[in-house]
Amino acid sequence: MSLRFSGAQLLCKNKCGFYGNESWDGYCSLCFKRAKREEHKKEENSKSESPKSTSWFDFSEISLFGEKRKARLSLTSAFSSGSGSSSSRSPEAEPTPKADLISRQLLTLVDKQSFDFVAKTKKKNFTPEEFGDFITSFYDALAEAIRTKEDDDETISLCMDRAEANITSEIYQKLFAQEEDEAADIDLQRKIRALHWIGPAMVGAKLDRGLPEVKLLIDDAVTNFLQTNSSELPREKLEHLSAACDCIMQSLSISTSSSPSADDLLPALIFLLLHTNPPLFKSNLALIRRLSQPENLRSGKLAYHYCSICSAVGFIERGITEAELNLTKRQFEQFQKSEARPPTALMDFDFTTMRKTSRIVDIFDVDDDEVSSPALERLRHLKLQNEEFFSKAKKIKEELTSFSMHVQKEVSEISEKYSIAPDEQSENPQ
Template identity: 30%
Template structure:
């Protein structure tokens, strides 16, 4: 903290230094307060943040088939340096959820974005442009599927220093991340230059985009990359089979429900057509030893006879 004398000197001598000191003080206050209040203000129950998180995660899982070529991503992951930058970018965007301070979450987004620019620059061997950055960021988000993405974005929006969000590279990268999430939520066939039929088939898991065949790869591609793509193809086939099994299981469930409803309806119709009539019971017959006026007409009971041997 600064004394009144120090503040006066800063105000009168160097406005930039005073502004820098103020920002630093605000950052420290933000860190102290938000660290202690994090569990109370992050994804509160009074909002729909958790619901939006689940919707975004389901959406990203459904778009697992999207390839870099569909998004016009200028990144070649076959280059080892580029592949490393992609992995680091994904790690940064996932690590954002583990941070408590808004500024630290924002720093993860900035670090992720810088790795993306490095990957683009290495691939193209020239400076990256903003037109290259956003598609690549969308691809990183789709590939990483960061946990609680919407909650983290809302948390930064609500509690981060506004001046940090509205200016500088942190604000620029954060705005691009918000645009990437909005694009993913509204992504359709036209966005990927696909027909509606192909898009629906890919989304339902009935088919997957054709990948480059191993035989057509250059000879210098390492064995690990080839094996990775073979495993991805296998996983894609297993996913298609699972989707078919789930679809058939749901169809069988619907058929069983329809069959049960049909039987119940038929039984109800029969009951209504042939109603069951319950007649009152007949009066009980008098017991043979009960009081009866005609008992005297009955023959006497048999008596045991004793015979001498």
């Protein structure tokens, strides 16, 4: 058994084409919401005595992309309620230079609706995850509202960035590093600490740490992982995570002299996490999930990188076993207790040999797409050595046979030449 990954695992399990996330049961945010709504409906149907919704959030209030007309109607009601009290409030967020591209009318709409939304959340008593769902619904509804006035995608995305900045400054504290997240942070850090001895090759990460260029890129990736915690905006956090992934993809490509695939990224991310052990990492991932504009987590590069990282974290959280690392239980325990260090041959791939074969897949004579493991490589190496040994042994055996035949021949020639007759007396004593 070894670590094996497929990029397909990252997609929403509803096969809608968006990226999924473990925290949404493997769905994307849209399908998760839909699934939850279905579940909610079923529950409502079974509770025949209570027809009124007692749920924390009525999903019919803000509808999804498919039902535009209804969405617009519900939007008007959702945003007009309670607006009287907060309409005089001026937006606190500094307008960005990019905001010049957005019309005054749109700016007012975005700011007003963001701050009305923030005001609404103050009355609710949500768990962080419920809060996150509520925020996603707000963004979806806001995007719909903007689309009725503007169809340029770039302008819409600028408006959404502004809304994100508006609500982040107001509700960041409520959504970041809550009790549960902090427990998850500590748990992840503890698990990583126990695996600090793992080398890239042990998890199948094709990173050549011997190359200075690769080393620098790994350092950059580490810095980006750490900076995720120092930026506040979910978008900035996402960009740092994505930059880390870019560095890793680049170092994979330099290490293997080929273009890496999604299946190469995951093991390399697992190694990066083990190597960095970033603080408050689960809290940051959770904050991004709760507070990001949903579009950034559904499709595109940011979403792909975010969900790859979540998947790598999930892998470590579930616990990496000795079998997955091709180690014996005893070895695993020794390495964990720092009683022994894994040999270099196990820690890093032999890239010099790999590069000699021009393409990295050439030495893995399995499928091109399959990720090899250090153990598999060692086996192949052993097999080669074995074959060499046997061919040498065969040769020696042949040489020995010919040698002994040669000696026999010489002995008989000599004895014939000198015709030494056997001593009869000594053969039959007395």
